[in-house]
Amino acid sequence: xxxxxxxxxxxxxxxxxxxxxxxxxxxxxxxxxxxxxxxxxxxxxxxxxxxxxxxxxxxxxxxxxxxxxxxxxxxxxxxxxxxxxxxxxxxxxxxxxxxxxxxxxxxxxxxxxxxxxxxxxxxxxxxxxxxxxxxxxxxxxxxxxxxxxxxxxxxxxxxxxxxxxxxxxxxxxxxxxxxxxxxxxxxxxxxxxxxxxxxxxxxxxxxxxxxxxxxxxxxxxxxxxxxxxxxxxxxxxxxxxxxxxxxxxxxxxxxxxxxxxxxxxxxxxxxxxxxxxxxxxxxxxxxxxxxxxxxxxxxxxxxxxxxxxx
Amino acid sequence: xxxxxxxxxxxxxxxxxxxxxxxxxxxxxxxxxxxxxxxxxxxxxxxxxxxxxxxxxxxxxxxxxxxxxxxxxxxxxxxxxxxxxxxxxxxxxxxxxxxxxxxxxxxxxxxxxxxxxxxxxxxxxxxxxxxxxxxxxxxxxxxxxxxxxxxxxxxxxxxxxxxxxxxxxxxxxxxxxxxxxxxxxxxxxxxxxxxxxxxxxxxxxxxxxxxxxxxxxxxxxxxxxxxxxxxxxxxxxxxxxxxxxxxxxxxxxxxxx
Numbered sequence: 088x089x090x091x092x093x094x095x096x097x098x099x100x101x102x103x104x105x106x107x108x109x110x111x112x113x114x115x116x117x118x119x120x121x122x123x124x125x126x127x128x129x130x131x132x133x134x135x136x137x138x139x140x141x142x143x144x145x146x147x148x149x150x151x152x153x154x155x156x157x158x159x160x161x162x163x164x165x166x167x168x169x170x171x172x173x174x175x176x177x178x179x180x181x182x183x184x185x186x187x188x189x190x191x192x193x194x195x196x197x198x199x200x201x202x203x204x205x206x207x208x209x210x211x212x213x214x215x216x217x218x219x220x221x222x223x224x225x226x227x228x229x230x231x232x233x234x235x236x237x238x239x240x241x242x243x244x245x246x247x248x249x250x251x252x253x254x255x256x257x258x259x260x261x262x263x264x265x266x267x268x269x270x271x272x273x274x275x276x277x278x279x280x281x282x283x284x285x286x287x288x289x290x291x292x293x294x295x296x297x298x299x300x301x302x303x304x305x306x307x308x309x310x311x312x313x314x315x316x317x318x319x320x321x322x323x324x325x326x327x328x329x330x331x332x333x334x335x336x337x338x339x340x341x342x343x344x345x346x347x348x349x350x351x352x353x354x355x356x357x358x359x360x361x362x363x364x365x366x367x368x369x370x371x372x373x374x375x376x377x378x379x380x381x382x383x384x385x386x387x388x389x390x391x392x393x394x395x396x397x
Numbered sequence: 398x399x400x401x402x403x404x405x406x407x408x409x410x411x412x413x414x415x416x417x418x419x420x421x422x423x424x425x426x427x428x429x430x431x432x433x434x435x436x437x438x439x440x441x442x443x444x445x446x447x448x449x450x451x452x453x454x455x456x457x458x459x460x461x462x463x464x465x466x467x468x469x470x471x472x473x474x475x476x477x478x479x480x481x482x483x484x485x486x487x488x489x490x491x492x493x494x495x496x497x498x499x500x501x502x503x504x505x506x507x508x509x510x511x512x513x514x515x516x517x518x519x520x521x522x523x524x525x526x527x528x529x530x531x532x533x534x535x536x537x538x539x540x541x542x543x544x545x546x547x548x549x550x551x552x553x554x555x556x557x558x559x560x561x562x563x564x565x566x567x568x569x570x571x572x573x574x575x576x577x578x579x580x581x582x583x584x585x586x587x588x589x590x591x592x593x594x595x596x597x598x599x600x601x602x603x604x605x606x607x608x609x610x611x612x613x614x615x616x617x618x619x620x621x622x623x624x625x626x627x628x629x630x631x632x633x634x635x636x637x638x639x640x641x642x643x644x645x646x647x648x649x650x651x652x653x654x
Contacts, residue, residue: 224530295453352558352567354498354618356447356461382453389616393554393571396643 110232112140112159112167116175119324120277120316122148122254124175126168130290130322130371133160133191138232139225140164142191142320145281146172147274150253152181156272156281157320158195158204160225162236165195181252184259185241186283186320187266188213188296190225196239206241207261209268213296214240245270262309264302265292271309278315285309288322288330289369291376292337294383299342306335322371337367341377345384349392355385420508420526424478432474432484433512437519443467444523446511452503455533457612460485461498462511462523465620469516470495477527479507481534481580482609492596493603494565494620500612502533502578537584538575538613549573553631553643559650560623568594570617570631572641578609589615592633592641596626605633623647 116124125145133139139160146168147154153172158165172180185193185206193214196204206214214221218238226233247261260271265284272281284293285305310331317331318324348358358381367373418425419440429438443466452458464470473495475485481504488497495513510524540546552573560566572589579586592605602621623629626647633641 227530352556352569352618354461354569355459355500355616356498359447359449359459378449379453382449382457382459385459386457389569390554390571393556393569396553396555396645 110138110163112138112164114140114164114167114171116146116171117324119145119318120274120279122150123274123277123279123316124148124172125318125324126171127324128321132372132375133225133228135228135230135232137229138164139191139194139229143318143322143324144168145318147252147255147279148176148178149181149255150178152252153178154252154255154257155180155183155199156318157186157192157283158183158199160191160194160229161233162195162197163232163234165198168195169198182243183241184245184270184272184281185210186270186272186281187268188217188221189266189284189293190221192284192320193241194222194225194233194236194238196241197235197237200239203243204239204241205243205245207246207268207270208244209263210266210270211241211244213267214238249275260308260312262305264298264300264305266296269305273312273314278313279318280309280312280314280316281318282309282320284320286317286319286330286334287337287370288317288319288325288333290319290322290371291367291373292334292380293321293376294341294380297380297383299338299384302338303335306331306338337370340364340367341380342384342388345381345388346392349385349388355381355389358385418508420478420524422478422508424483425508428476428478428483432476433520436514438512439519439521440523441467441521442523444511444513444521446509446523446525447498448509448525448527450526450528452527452529452533455503455529455531456536456539457500458503458527458529458533459498459500460509461496461618462513464495464511464513464521467495467513467515467521470513471516472514473497474510474512474514474520475499475501476510476512477501477503477507477610478510480504480610482578484608485610486608487606489604490619491601491603492622492624494622496618496620497605498618500616501610502576502612503527503529503531503610504534505529505531534578534610535580537581538577540573540575540613546573546575550575551635551639551641553641555631555643555645557621557623557629557645557647559648564622564624565620566623566647568619568621568629568645570619570645572615574614574635576609576611576613576615587635587637589633589635589641592617592631594619594621595630595632596623597628597630597644598624598626600624600626602629
């Protein structure tokens with residue numbers, strides 16, 4: 088993987104020298120609630136054009152330091168975030184929370200190596216296990232934006248709990264289903280929910296580590312919270328919880344469609360091009376993400392549905 | 398001078414031939430000679446190859462070759478140009494529609510081709526490009542994480558669907574097998590080489606010759622014409638003489654439950 092990554096970096100450098108485009112993340116913090124800011128990403132997949140800026144990392148200026156949620160897809164992104172935070176407040180970064188093991192949540196960790204980086208134990212274990220491979224694949228996907236990026240493990244396991252920083256009281260909510268360990272954080276002071284990877288908003292959910300049944304249960308758990316502003320890691324930030332329902336609708340349709348297709352005798356390759364209902368037409372990266380999900384979810388459904396013969 | 402001119406002509410002919418390949422693959426001319434010899438080859442959109450543009454899982458890329466738009470197909474060959482073993486499978490649809498789908502391991506971004514041999518001796522070739530992170534052929538099987546994997550090698554899961562009006566029945570198979578390519582140090586090649594499907598009347602319906610790139614726990618989807626058969630049998634062997642033998646019940650519309 089390392090060799091691959093270097094090869095891709097070289098390819099990226101060559102491409103860069105040809106185009107001479109400056110690789111700069113233009114990160115502008117958007118204030119979404121009192122003391123609370125988000126860097127809104129595109130509703131796309133990782134590309135060499137967007138540098139992996141497809142997420143909504145955020146921060147809270149608590150009065151007792153800054154809490155950061157997700158560090159982005161690359162070292163360069165993490166550094167750009169930190170510089171942008173410094174334009175809003177002189178308070179030091181107190182702690183980083185990483186919601187899951189997917190690349191855009193933590194590959195910017197190097198820029199925060201001087202502060203505690205907190206994650207659920209399952210996330211830390213996942214990054215320990217898959218981090219090198221995840222980083223290598225990002226070199227391939229976004230190229231030179233990754234220059235100098237190395238996996239840095241979160242340093243502090245966190246659990247379900249309520250914590251207070253300055254003016255803000257936060258509930259740390261351990262969930263699972265999008266990955267083995269998904270951390271959501273509800274700021275009880277402002278009603279802002281950093282939902283992590285469990286909620287997608289007008290952007291098709293990603294499923295490489297998904298357990299759909301557990302994910303649906305996680306959505307039910309989020310539905311029970313008092314949320315005024317929901318920050319999904321991917322997609323629009325909204326002043327309601329409609330995207331919990333949207334994510335549930337997509338996952339329910341996806342799983343039912345794949346089960347029905349297996350039952351009807353379809354091959355996985357034939358499922359790649361099934362029609363997707365019109366109501367999902369507004370979701371970003373729809374067909375591409377659907378096809379990825381077919382590859383992720385189909386084998387298990389198929390294995391359970393084909394009877395053993397002798 | 399004449400020799401030089403001749404050499405220049407030969408050199409000039411190479412890129413011209415390579416340009417014929419819609420994918421501009423560096424391996425095409427070599428593979429063409431190896432798999433099709435001197436037989437005529439045409440690029441033909443009637444051989445539809447379905448695979449994702451980007452391999453989400455390099456260990457199991459779904460692919461289908463559908464040559465049902467052609468008449469009289471004798472054989473189908475599925476190739477991944479830049480795999481260390483380009484041949485994924487050969488399929489002889491003896492009493493079957495010219496359709497085969499499976500999942501394969503991809504070692505790097507490559508053209509993936511389906512070639513169909515028609516009765517007139519012409520190979521019709523279709524294909525798609527598949528991008529990939531790479532390494533699919535050079536990793537140990539996941540089966541080895543299961544302690545009892547060896548007890549299950551060769552087990553078959555399968556289902557046939559009732560034949561349609563044209564007498565064609567869809568059959569799907571999944572066989573437990575690690576499908577080692579032999580490229581991982583200390584793990585010898587261990588993969589299924591042959592599978593034959595017959596009706597319970599002994600008639601051969603289809604024959605598969607499968608190569609190293611077929612994914613672990615291989616899955617196949619076929620369109621067989623079982624005639625009056627009430628069940629089908631799949632028999633085969635791997636390269637270490639392990640045998641596969643299973644009977645697949647064939648449901649008939651209206652005869653069920």
